[in-house]
Amino acid sequence: MDTDVLAARLRALVGDAAVITDRQRLRTYECDGLAQYRVVPAVVVLAATTADVAAVVRECAAQRVPFVARGSGTGLSGGALPHADGVLVVMSTMRRILEVDRDNQRAVVEPGVINLQLSRATLPDGYYYAPDPSSQQVCSIGGNVAENSGGAHCLKYGFTSNHVTGLELVTPTGEVEQIGGKAPDAPGYDLLGALVGSEGTLGVVTSVTVRLTRSPADVRTLLAAFPGTDQAGAAVSAIIGAGVIPAAIEMMDALAIEAAEAAVQCGYPEGAGAVLIVEIDGPASDVQKVFEEVEGHCHEHGAFEIRIAADDAERALFWKGRKSAFAAVGRISPDYIVQDGVIPRTALPEVLSSIARLSAESGVRVANVFHAGDGNLHPLVLFDDSVEGESERAEEVSGAILDLCIQHGGSITGEHGVGSDKARYMPRMFTDDDLDTMQLVRCAFDPASISNPGKVFPTPRLCGERPGRHQGAHPLADAGVAEVF
Amino acid sequence: MDTDVLAARLRALVGDAAVITDRQRLRTYECDGLAQYRVVPAVVVLAATTADVAAVVRECAAQRVPFVARGSGTGLSGGALPHADGVLVVMSTMRRILEVDRDNQRAVVEPGVINLQLSRATLPDGYYYAPDPSSQQVCSIGGNVAENSGGAHCLKYGFTSNHVTGLELVTPTGEVEQIGGKAPDAPGYDLLGALVGSEGTLGVVTSVTVRLTRSPADVRTLLAAFPGTDQAGAAVSAIIGAGVIPAAIEMMDALAIEAAEAAVQCGYPEGAGAVLIVEIDGPASDVQKVFEEVEGHCHEHGAFEIRIAADDAERALFWKGRKSAFAAVGRISPDYIVQDGVIPRTALPEVLSSIARLSAESGVRVANVFHAGDGNLHPLVLFDDSVEGESERAEEVSGAILDLCIQHGGSITGEHGVGSDKARYMPRMFTDDDLDTMQLVRCAFDPASISNPGKVFPTPRLCGERPGRHQGAHPLADAGVAEVF
Numbered sequence: 001m002d003t004d005v006l007a008a009r010l011r012a013l014v015g016d017a018a019v020i021t022d023r024q025r026l027r028t029y030e031c032d033g034l035a036q037y038r039v040v041p042a043v044v045v046l047a048a049t050t051a052d053v054a055a056v057v058r059e060c061a062a063q064r065v066p067f068v069a070r071g072s073g074t075g076l077s078g079g080a081l082p083h084a085d086g087v088l089v090v091m092s093t094m095r096r097i098l099e100v101d102r103d104n105q106r107a108v109v110e111p112g113v114i115n116l117q118l119s120r121a122t123l124p125d126g127y128y129y130a131p132d133p134s135s136q137q138v139c140s141i142g143g144n145v146a147e148n149s150g151g152a153h154c155l156k157y158g159f160t161s162n163h164v165t166g167l168e169l170v171t172p173t174g175e176v177e178q179i180g181g182k183a184p185d186a187p188g189y190d191l192l193g194a195l196v197g198s199e200g201t202l203g204v205v206t207s208v209t210v211r212l213t214r215s216p217a218d219v220r221t222l223l224a225a226f227p228g229t230d231q232a233g234a235a236v237s238a239i240i241g242a243g244v245i246p247a248a249i250e251m252m253d254a255l256a257i258e259a260a261e262a263a264v265q266c267g268y269p270e271g272a273g274a275v276l277i278v279e280i281d282g283p284a285s286d287v288q289k290v291f292e293e294v295e296g297h298c299h300e301h302g303a304f305e306i307r308i309a310a311d312d313a314e315r316a317l318f319w320k321g322r323k324s325a326f327a328a329v330g331r332i333s334p335d336y337i338v339q340d341g342v343i344p345r346t347a348l349p350e351v352l353s354s355i356a357r358l359s360a361e362s363g364v365r366v367a368n369v370f371h372a373g374d375g376n377l378h379p380l381v382l383f384d385d386s387v388e389g390e391s392e393r394a395e396e397v398s399g400a401i402l403d404l405c406i407q408h409g410g411s412i413t414g415e416h417g418v419g420s421d422k423a424r425y426m427p428r429m430f431t432d433d434d435l436d437t438m439q440l441v442r443c444a445f446d447p448a449s450i451s452n453p454g455k456v457f458p459t460p461r462l463c464g465e466r467p468g469r470h471q472g473a474h475p476l477a478d479a480g481v482a483e484v485f
Numbered sequence: 486m487d488t489d490v491l492a493a494r495l496r497a498l499v500g501d502a503a504v505i506t507d508r509q510r511l512r513t514y515e516c517d518g519l520a521q522y523r524v525v526p527a528v529v530v531l532a533a534t535t536a537d538v539a540a541v542v543r544e545c546a547a548q549r550v551p552f553v554a555r556g557s558g559t560g561l562s563g564g565a566l567p568h569a570d571g572v573l574v575v576m577s578t579m580r581r582i583l584e585v586d587r588d589n590q591r592a593v594v595e596p597g598v599i600n601l602q603l604s605r606a607t608l609p610d611g612y613y614y615a616p617d618p619s620s621q622q623v624c625s626i627g628g629n630v631a632e633n634s635g636g637a638h639c640l641k642y643g644f645t646s647n648h649v650t651g652l653e654l655v656t657p658t659g660e661v662e663q664i665g666g667k668a669p670d671a672p673g674y675d676l677l678g679a680l681v682g683s684e685g686t687l688g689v690v691t692s693v694t695v696r697l698t699r700s701p702a703d704v705r706t707l708l709a710a711f712p713g714t715d716q717a718g719a720a721v722s723a724i725i726g727a728g729v730i731p732a733a734i735e736m737m738d739a740l741a742i743e744a745a746e747a748a749v750q751c752g753y754p755e756g757a758g759a760v761l762i763v764e765i766d767g768p769a770s771d772v773q774k775v776f777e778e779v780e781g782h783c784h785e786h787g788a789f790e791i792r793i794a795a796d797d798a799e800r801a802l803f804w805k806g807r808k809s810a811f812a813a814v815g816r817i818s819p820d821y822i823v824q825d826g827v828i829p830r831t832a833l834p835e836v837l838s839s840i841a842r843l844s845a846e847s848g849v850r851v852a853n854v855f856h857a858g859d860g861n862l863h864p865l866v867l868f869d870d871s872v873e874g875e876s877e878r879a880e881e882v883s884g885a886i887l888d889l890c891i892q893h894g895g896s897i898t899g900e901h902g903v904g905s906d907k908a909r910y911m912p913r914m915f916t917d918d919d920l921d922t923m924q925l926v927r928c929a930f931d932p933a934s935i936s937n938p939g940k941v942f943p944t945p946r947l948c949g950e951r952p953g954r955h956q957g958a959h960p961l962a963d964a965g966v967a968e969v970f
Contacts, residue, residue, distance in 0.1 A: 103722075103726065103830075103831045104829050104830065104831055126728065148675070161675065161678070162647070171922070175918055175922075177918060177919060177922055178919070181894060182829055182894060183827050183828070183829060183860065183894065183895050183896050186896045186914075187682075187896060187897055187898045187902070187903045187907070187911065187914070187941070188903070188911070188915065188919075188920075188923045188941065189679045189682070189683055189687075189923050189926050189927075190633070190646065190678045190679055190681070190682050191678070191679055191922070191923075191926070192678060193646070193675045193676070193677060193678015193679060194674045194675055194676055194678060194679045194926075196675065197672075197674070197675050198674055202674075214728040214730075237588070241588065243611065243699040245699075282771070283771045283774065283775070285770040285771055285774060286767070286768045286770055286771040289768065289770060290768070342668050343668070344589050344667055344668060345588075345589060346588045346589055375668065409666060409667060409668065410668050411668050411671045411672060412672055413672045417672070418672045418673070422672070426672065426673070429671075429672070430673065433660055433662060434662060434663070434673075435673075437656070437660075437662055437676070437930075438673045438674050438676075440929035440930060441674050441676070441679075441926060441929055442674075443929065444925035444926055444928065444929040445925060456672070456673065
């Protein structure tokens with residue numbers, strides 16, 4: 001469809017000011033946090049209400065125009081990458097906290113609400129929103145829902161999907177649905193699970209009901225320095241094996257520590273081959289006891305220095321190194337890939353050795369930062385794009401790390417999502433039958449494949465392409481139209 | 486299809502001994518725990534392996550014969566009610582614990598494994614399987630997955646869906662799929678949420694990977710007697726409002742207490758209008774402190790007697806009254822309906838008053854037993870079937886209670902499922918659009934509507950009946966064949 005005609009129709013639906021077609025302004029939206037992919041959208045709409053979103057999606061459905069929803073644009077897998085012939089629906093303009101229901105421990109928010117803002121709003125009542133991506137100061141709840149975002153404290157508290165109890169969804173055909181609510185269970189299919197983490201491929205979320213978590217009475221944090229990742233990994237296994245569930249256990253290896261020091265001078269112990277940050281929260285009496293137990297496990301597995309945060313300032317300093325690690329890598333390498341993979345926790349030592357071997361053999365440096373308790377790795381693969389062949393080699397090592405994760409029964413993404421970036425890796429993890437089953441759901445919601453097309457799935461198929469499975473033909477298939485998105 | 490021909494084909498696939506067609510033996514399977522509905526299946530197959538199940542389902546798909554999977558048959562909503570022209574696939578014969586992976590806190594089990602057996606098998610290692618339906622001595626994990634079963638301790642530990650991380654599924658077209666695994670997250674749609682609680686309408690689960698929970702260091706239990714449910718309800722609100730999350734808070738009203746006393750002589754305090762059982766578990770130091778806090782809240786809200794279990798025997802006695810409450814009602818009434826509904830916890834006092842009013846106006850006695858912390862009501866509606874009109878009046882009151890739950894933002898079932906029994910209530914809770922959205926998923930997995938047809942959904946539609954939504958036609962629709970199941 002002609003862009004001018006489309007823009008004019010959208011202006012009639014949502015008002016002139018909400019529709020952007022100026023090329024310079026459109027470029028603001030050409031990428032998300034994964035800047036290596038850039039596409040300028042045909043039109044941008046700044047959504048103000050659910051009715052706006054529904055009207056825009058209905059228009060897209062009628063004209064078979066693809067659309068992509070975008071929150072704060074902090075995603076690391078290109079999940080909010082625009083479509084060149086499509087509409088980018090900006091949701092960060094819907095940012096009201098609609099309700100804080102303290103008695104039922106729920107909040108209802110628009111998707112553009114910033115993650116940390118919600119916790120700030122509920123802290124005076126003694127509650128907070130538990131999932132805490134490192135980007136929580138800027139990322140939005142809607143984006144967290146799309147990617148099923150995790151964070152350092154998800155070991156104890158669970159991922160976004162464990163904290164969402166209801167959604168308002170505009171389906172790809174433009175209908176407004178309520179899925180779930182405040183009550184803990186509902187009959188019928190529990191589609192919340194399928195929707196959280198569906199990366200915008202099943203519609204646009206316009207309101208989110210989340211669980212609020214009681215602020216812990218006490219929090220204690222330690223930083224333990226080890227000779228290497230083997231010893232640190234053994235300490236993690238010992239802590240978890242003893243039945244302790246820390247609020248967080250984070251590990252950084254020597255190269256990641258070097259980068260963090262260069263960037264934010266976090267003052268981690270010198271000579272550490274690995275550090276662990278372990279945080280325990282809960283009732284004060286319990287925290288003290290468990291904390292001593294954790295210290296014991298660290299000593300027993302070779303920690304040569306253990307620092308205990310004396311106050312909030314020191315605790316913040318421990319975390320500063322960890323939370324700035326991704327960006328800090330820029331200090332020691334001109335370019336890098338932030339990888340994201342998951343392994344069963346018990347496979348940590350073996351996978352870390354294999355990564356070290358991959359790195360040695362290829363000459364590509366890899367810094368490791370990860371949510372050790374969850375087995376969620378974030379290898380940072382370093383390279384210099386100005387040197388011929390380096391980016392290709394880095395890409396190879398990066399892919400080989402994902403293969404390692406799969407071989408050990410893990411996953412190609414823990415919390416960053418598949419998006420544009422990892423769709424090609426999906427067949428390494430899933431069989432054709434597995435992917436077909438996912439496609440059944442995609443086609444059920446989005447028969448025309450207009451909701452964030454080209455993301456998640458490696459080879460977009462026309463819905464109804466395998467009549468043996470779908471038992472029905474897609475009208476486009478009858479018309480002989482090929483997949484265009 | 487002719488039953489003899491079907492049976493012969495099935496015998497060729499799974500062996501003679503596994504196929505039952507003898508009328509007398511078939512009658513064993515005519516109902517589940519909801520005995521008011523009875524249907525004798527055409528054929529019963531005793532499944533021994535995943536390959537058996539896949540072969541049977543493929544045969545059913547080829548012949549368009551409906552099938553129903555059944556575990557221990559303890560369900561309370563008629564979810565395993567057979568189809569008169571269909572195959573009942575008995576899964577209780579697949580009852581091996583395939584793996585206990587202590588280091589990753591996971592177990593892999595066949596669906597016929599009894600809930601409590603799994604905990605017994607893992608207790609020596611210090612772990613157990615947390616979801617604990619009252620029927621846990623006899624119900625199977627596969628049935629728990631179908632119904633997303635809860636239990637008294639789900640307030641703190643969550644429902645079945647919070648403890649399942651992987652499934653092996655035979656889809657209604659006979660394909661074997663792995664959904665999820667041991668790792669905590671996977672890319673693509675998270676279909677675990679949609680599958681757990683789908684009541685057998687999306688296929689047959691043949692293996693379940695579950696999370697194991699560390700046994701708590703300490704458990705303390707109190708029984709508090711109140712003048713009435715208002716005071717007990719206020720105590721519940723105060724406890725939860727203070728940020729305490731007990732392992733369980735169960736409430737019984739005067740009539741439920743009377744029934745339990747008549748049946749099992751549990752010796753609850755005399756003159757109680759309501760009792761609360763509150764259980765606190767966790768590290769010993771914490772349990773003691775929180776327990777005192779809970780006692781304080783009970784006293785403050787009018788508890789006139791508080792007993793603290795001195796040992797496991799006394800603790801078991803407290804629970805005996807509660808856990809036998811459903812069956813005990815048979816002592817004070819010849820017939821009764823076990824209702825199951827959910828409300829936001831804050832609506833408890835209002836809904837209880839309304840139930841009392843309904844009961845007074847209709848002359849139908851209602852005993853209340855419930856998971857108070859979750860707002861999960863189990864009203865027991867008493868009647869005498871031999872008295873003309875009583876069962877109809879009881880049915881009316883029972884339905885009116887569900888309406889109350891819906892009006893207060895709750896749900897028509899907390900943990901027993903929709904099954905055969907509540908399909909007709911679904912339109913009171915969901916709009917046509919909501920139900921159509923669920924149907925999209927149903928049709929994606931089961932285009933021929935052969936997997937447990939007639940359950941959950943009020944008016945089974947032919948898949949593809951609304952071309953505006955589904956964008957495709959169902960072959961049966963083209964052939965002019967009506968919905969037959």
